[in-house]
Amino acid sequence: MNLKQLAEELGLSQTTVSRALNGYPEVSEGTRRRVQEAAEQHNYRPNTRAKGLATGRSMMIGHVIPASTQHEMVNPVFGDFVAGASIACANRGYDTMFTRVDDGDEEAAYRSLMGKGSVDGVILQVPKIHDSRIALLKRIGLPFAVHGRSSDVTDSYNWVDVNNTSAFRRATEFLIDLGHRRIALINGLEIMDFAKRRRDGYTSALEAAGIAVDPSLMSSEEMTEVSGHHQTRDLLESATPPTAILVASMISALGVRRAIEEAGLKMGKDISVITHDDDLSYLKNGQDVPIFTATRSSVRNAGSILAEILIDSIATPLSPPRHKLLEAELVVGRSTGPAPA
The missing domain is CATH 3.40.50.2300 (Response regulator)
Structure with a gap:
């Protein structure tokens, strides 16, 4: 089934169906839900390339991985975060791209991604107390969201963090x-x-x-x-x-x-x-x-929430940055007991 057929079945315009599937805020929640349910029922998936041509976007979310943190690629925390983020991206019609760079070349990588239009936004992970990436991305105008926060950065930006x-x-x-x-x-x-x-x-x-x-x-x-x-x-x-x-x-x-x-x-x-x-x-x-x-x-849930925030900010670039602070649950297991006498 293509977009035209899905729109005809729903009795909606192709523009409305496209906007509902891509998370545009002007579509009502009831219409969005009806379109998404019909798309799932008919196994309809938007053509990413066609969407990009229509919207002027790459339909791609990027991650830049410095060489010194390449081992993070096999870290189960990184894997679960990326799994949550990539599923949320896919549900919104976005693909995910990873760029490996030498240490010290991150700024050039972000500028290249921005200049080429390779991505519509990027996700930052493991921010430092003072993280220069945040000021850089704000300066060059590349949308971003941070998994965590940077204590010394006072400007507002999109982030999701655990308390x-x-x-x-x-x-x-x-x-x-x-x-x-x-x-x-x-x-x-x-x-x-x-x-x-x-x-x-x-x-x-x-x-x-x-x-x-x-x-x-x-x-x-x-x-x-x-x-x-x-x-x-x-x-x-x-x-x-x-x-x-x-x-x-x-x-x-x-x-x-x-x-x-x-x-x-x-x-x-x-x-x-x-x-x-x-x-x-x-x-x-x-x-x-x-x-x-x-x-x-x-961390998988954090990845999903962060990707949604980033994609929403891409769709509505004038909206204020969003923040989400998650609370951790204290789960009692077999590893604790009273202090020895």
Whole structure:
């Protein structure tokens, strides 16, 4: 079935059907739903090339991947985020493009994408505390949306983020309520905005409880299984080891558990662990009962929401930037218990 036939079946103009399928705001929600249901029923998919010619758009959303972060392509967090974003893009008639660039060449890549009209917008991931990409994209006029926020950027822009500060404050308070006083933080790289916010949540909970912040209990590294293992091993070998550990990633938490077991200790009894869980498709936190107590927020859902915000801003370029702050859920699993006597 083509666009003309679908329009005739619905008794609508081809323009109205096209606009309904492409998310234009002037189409009523009832009409949009009726058109989408009919398109699904008849397995109709708009021709991307034809849409591009008609609208003057590429119908493409871009991701620029620097060489130093290429390993992110195999990171399950990146994979789930992209899955959510790409499905949302496809539902709105957009394709997804990845551009690999050498470190330091990001600005040239964004300018090239803009100049060639290769993409209608781009998605930024893992922003730093001060992220120069945001000012660049605003300056050259390329629509964008950010997965996360950049603390030092005061201009308004599209973003979707999880409330990292609140999540890690609540997790630390939970451990304090269990009687823990020596609580370690195994964080991501703290040049990244999310890691700074998680540290702030951790330290604010300690200070509110009258517990001194001990720098020897805090570490900041790339979030890998190996780094989680090494950092935990060093903590457990110290003269005054922690009784609980707060971890920034499920991937790091696997290394934390390995180090605990190698030390002959039992997680949840001898030492408690709370991690952040992005509710990953291929790295589930147990089944009926979670393995780790965790602050949980779906990164796939974040990707879907962010793509929708970006595509809406492309369709209505004069609309104000949109923000979405997602709250993490504290899920209690088998990795936490009262502080040892």
